[in-house]
Amino acid sequence: MLDLPLIWAGLLALGIFIYVALDGFDLGIGLLFPFLATDEERDTAMNTVAPVWDGNETWLILGGGGLFAAFPLAYAVVMPALYAPFIIMLLALVFRGVAFEYRWRDPTHKRIWDVSFVFGSALATFMQGIVLGTFVQGIEVEGRAYAGGWWDWLTPFTVTVGFALCAGYALLGAGWLVLKTDNALREQAYRFAKRAAISTFVFVVVVSVWTPFLSPEIFTRWFSLPNLYWVAPVPLLTAATAALVAWGIRGQRDTVIYPATLVLLGLCFVGLGVGLTPYIVPRAITIQDAAAPDSSLLFMLVGALLMLPLILGYTAYSYWIFRGKVRPGDGGYH
Amino acid sequence: MFEFFDASMLARLQFAFTVSFHIIFPAFSIGLASYLFVLEGLWLKTDNPVYLNLYKYWLKIFAVAFGMGVVSGLVMSYQFGTNWSVFSDRAGPVIGPLLAYEVLTAFFLEAGFLGIMLFGMERVGKRLHFFATTMVAVGTLLSATWILSVNSWMQTPTGHAVNALGQFVPVDWLAIIFNPSFPYRLVHMTLASYLTVSFVVGGVGAWHLLRNRANPEARKMFSMAMWMATFVAPLQIFAGDLHGLNTLEHQPIKVAAMEGHWERQTGAPFLLFAWPDSAAEENVFELGIPYASALVLTHDIDGETPGLTDVPASDRPPVGLVFWSFRIMLLIGSLMALIGVYSAWLRWRGRLYDTPWLQRAAVWMGPSGFVAVLAGWIVTEVGRQPFTVYGLLRTSDSLAPVDAPAVAASLIAFIVVYFALFGAGTYYIIRMMGETPDGQGPQTGAPQRAAGTTPLASMQPAMNKPTTNTGGA
Numbered sequence: 001m002l003d004l005p006l007i008w009a010g011l012l013a014l015g016i017f018i019y020v021a022l023d024g025f026d027l028g029i030g031l032l033f034p035f036l037a038t039d040e041e042r043d044t045a046m047n048t049v050a051p052v053w054d055g056n057e058t059w060l061i062l063g064g065g066g067l068f069a070a071f072p073l074a075y076a077v078v079m080p081a082l083y084a085p086f087i088i089m090l091l092a093l094v095f096r097g098v099a100f101e102y103r104w105r106d107p108t109h110k111r112i113w114d115v116s117f118v119f120g121s122a123l124a125t126f127m128q129g130i131v132l133g134t135f136v137q138g139i140e141v142e143g144r145a146y147a148g149g150w151w152d153w154l155t156p157f158t159v160t161v162g163f164a165l166c167a168g169y170a171l172l173g174a175g176w177l178v179l180k181t182d183n184a185l186r187e188q189a190y191r192f193a194k195r196a197a198i199s200t201f202v203f204v205v206v207v208s209v210w211t212p213f214l215s216p217e218i219f220t221r222w223f224s225l226p227n228l229y230w231v232a233p234v235p236l237l238t239a240a241t242a243a244l245v246a247w248g249i250r251g252q253r254d255t256v257i258y259p260a261t262l263v264l265l266g267l268c269f270v271g272l273g274v275g276l277t278p279y280i281v282p283r284a285i286t287i288q289d290a291a292a293p294d295s296s297l298l299f300m301l302v303g304a305l306l307m308l309p310l311i312l313g314y315t316a317y318s319y320w321i322f323r324g325k326v327r328p329g330d331g332g333y334h
Numbered sequence: 335m336f337e338f339f340d341a342s343m344l345a346r347l348q349f350a351f352t353v354s355f356h357i358i359f360p361a362f363s364i365g366l367a368s369y370l371f372v373l374e375g376l377w378l379k380t381d382n383p384v385y386l387n388l389y390k391y392w393l394k395i396f397a398v399a400f401g402m403g404v405v406s407g408l409v410m411s412y413q414f415g416t417n418w419s420v421f422s423d424r425a426g427p428v429i430g431p432l433l434a435y436e437v438l439t440a441f442f443l444e445a446g447f448l449g450i451m452l453f454g455m456e457r458v459g460k461r462l463h464f465f466a467t468t469m470v471a472v473g474t475l476l477s478a479t480w481i482l483s484v485n486s487w488m489q490t491p492t493g494h495a496v497n498a499l500g501q502f503v504p505v506d507w508l509a510i511i512f513n514p515s516f517p518y519r520l521v522h523m524t525l526a527s528y529l530t531v532s533f534v535v536g537g538v539g540a541w542h543l544l545r546n547r548a549n550p551e552a553r554k555m556f557s558m559a560m561w562m563a564t565f566v567a568p569l570q571i572f573a574g575d576l577h578g579l580n581t582l583e584h585q586p587i588k589v590a591a592m593e594g595h596w597e598r599q600t601g602a603p604f605l606l607f608a609w610p611d612s613a614a615e616e617n618v619f620e621l622g623i624p625y626a627s628a629l630v631l632t633h634d635i636d637g638e639t640p641g642l643t644d645v646p647a648s649d650r651p652p653v654g655l656v657f658w659s660f661r662i663m664l665l666i667g668s669l670m671a672l673i674g675v676y677s678a679w680l681r682w683r684g685r686l687y688d689t690p691w692l693q694r695a696a697v698w699m700g701p702s703g704f705v706a707v708l709a710g711w712i713v714t715e716v717g718r719q720p721f722t723v724y725g726l727l728r729t730s731d732s733l734a735p736v737d738a739p740a741v742a743a744s745l746i747a748f749i750v751v752y753f754a755l756f757g758a759g760t761y762y763i764i765r766m767m768g769e770t771p772d773g774q775g776p777q778t779g780a781p782q783r784a785a786g787t788t789p790l791a792s793m794q795p796a797m798n799k800p801t802t803n804t805g806g807a
Contacts, residue, residue: 062438080734094752101398293497
């Protein structure tokens with residue numbers, strides 16, 4: 001028989017990774033927004049993501065909905081444990097989502113909606129980092145409910161991961177901008193990419209060194225034999241990918257930075273996952289324990305296998321239609 | 335006083351607040367997406383520029399409303415977990431997959447094609463653009479289908495079993511999806527959404543007709559809206575009646591609350607006015623039409639109808655709220671049908687556009703659909719209290735292990751943010767509705783891009799030379 005819970009854990013991880021790949025760069029644009037020199041540059045930067053942003057954000061709904069559907073127990077434990085970060089993230093996404101429309105509707109208050117876009121993007125990213133950090137750090141569970149306090153998610157480690165994710169998304173955003181713009185804006189994006197890359201590399205090292213010391217269990221997972229042979233390639237590949245990102249920035253290779261950054265974040269994802277399996281709520285609830293009954297999982301799997309290729313297909317088609325560089329006041333685009 | 339605001343009550347208020355705000359946007363965008371589909375279809379078929387101008391006009395408004403719907407909906411998908419985690423754990427195996435299907439079949443479809451709909455005309459040509467509009471409209475309807483299936487299962491649960499952990503687990507998916515109240519709720523809500531948009535469109539058309547009777551766009555949209563009022567408003571009353579009879583069969587106590595009937599009785603009156611007193615289990619004052627309720631509900635003057643005292647007080651919903659919301663909905667529905675009849679008469683007499691009385695009434699009725707939708711949802715959601723899964727899981731047993739201060743703080747944050755941001759959005763929408771729909775674009779303070787403004791202004795050239803990629807990939 002198929003191991004449906006494991007398949008769903010894999011699909012969910014894939015969904016979250018696609019979310020990071022897609023919404024990561026448009027949140028990153030929000031993080032870089034205040035550093036752009038002119039209003040025209042901000043307009044152009046926003047127009048590079050305007051036709052695709054809400055499709056990107058739908059993957060976050062899939063993440064929440066998928067966790068609810070496939071692992072209701074995990075959802076029921078994780079949401080109260082991360083109550084404040086989730087609420088703040090959602091409100092921040094409201095601030096940033098409305099800005100896409102409002103700033104064009106109300107030229108006299110454009111500045112307000114620009115601030116709303118920046119502040120919303122930054123706070124949402126930071127809170128996603130907090131959520132990720134809390135997942136690595138662990139969640140206290142008793143019976144079938146969260147048993148920790150209201151502020152357990154706020155620790156030096158989670159805050160560090162929060163800033164780390166901001167650096168990572170900013171790098172994705174810069175990588176996207178060099179792909180989609182030219183001239184002065186592209187040059188500017190390369191300067192952003194350089195700074196974001198340096199911050200990202202530093203944070204990756206700090207978080208990687210810190211993580212094994214969070215719990216003895218994660219430590220053994222990494223440093224006992226024969227595990228070490230299996231996990232050792234992860235940091236090595238991470239270092240190689242970081243070098244690739246640096247090479248792309250140094251040589252101004254437009255098409256290298258975004259994909260290489262994505263691989264880098266993917267490897268970090270795998271690195272964090274090493275300490276997590278077979279749990280879905282770290283060191284408390286396993287994937288198998290949290291899973292919905294097979295009848296639910298199978299019913300959804302049929303839908304997912306039919307729909308996901310279709311979704312990926314028309315999402316790719318939409319990106320294809322809007323391919324190419326976006327220029328200021330680009331008539332064809334608007 | 336303060337024990338009233340325990341975590342449970344605060345969590346309920348928070349859900350009621352966020353979902354009430356949210357429902358306004360989908361109710362609008364479901365109807366508006368279909369309207370845009372009709373407009374673009376008619377433009378392609380007839381080549382009449384009036385349809386294209388109307389399409390451009392309403393697309394801008396759609397973009398803002400849709401954006402607000404997306405972000406307020408995102409909040410909903412996480413709120414099940416933050417405030418109602420026990421419910422999520424118990425009901426997740428049944429409703430989770432339905433919500434997942436909603437995301438997979440509807441949300442991605444809407445979001446994926448919205449970009450093309452708003453920005454893609456020059457890049458894809460008008461046939462593919464129409465396809466994108468169609469997909470967005472289909473997506474909104476699919477979304478309504480799934481979410482109403484979830485809601486209906488919570489009202490009339492079937493097709494499940496309960497496992498050792500107390501979870502509802504699926505046994506028969508078809509019975510779950512097509513549970514007894516689902517078809518009625520789906521029809522009633524879809525029609526409600528169409529009517530809401532019809533009256534918004536009719537109100538905006540009437541507003542501009544009162545200023546310029548000759549404006550072809552205003553005439554066209556007003557006429558289309560009044561056709562809808564003539565045919566759909568009576569249809570909605572019929573569908574609502576069927577939905578009510580279905581509720582009588584499956585949730586008789588909800589119907590007793592809607593009617594304000596405390597005692598099981600035969601030949602019950604329909605109460606036009608009453609002040610229900612839950613402590614005394616009676617109405618302080620009543621004014622009713624004898625036998626009317628019995629006749630409507632049982633199609634028999636001497637038919638027997640349920641009373642609230644059929645069940646213990648702990649199993650009854652708050653009566654006053656349900657009773658009055660139901661009357662507000664009925665009143666608005668009747669006024670809509672009245673406008674439909676009056677406009678049909680004037681149309682027949684050839685005076686549809688020249689009767690300021692009708693136009694003034696239509697302006698006033700512009701936002702009425704939203705009020706009716708909210709009132710209707712209050713009837714059905716408050717009316718099924720005190721249960722989340724009707725008869726099986728109590729609201730008080732569904733709550734997350736949250737403390738009152740945390741829920742209170744987040745509730746205040748939601749109230750402040752929603753009123754500020756969605757208030758601004760509503761203001762922008764109303765301002766756009768104030769612009770004259772003549773295909774000339776806004777006269778003052780022209781937004782430079784905005785979803786829809788410029789891309790559609792350049793639709794005409796796109797008719798001749800479809801698909802050019804000016805971006806240089």
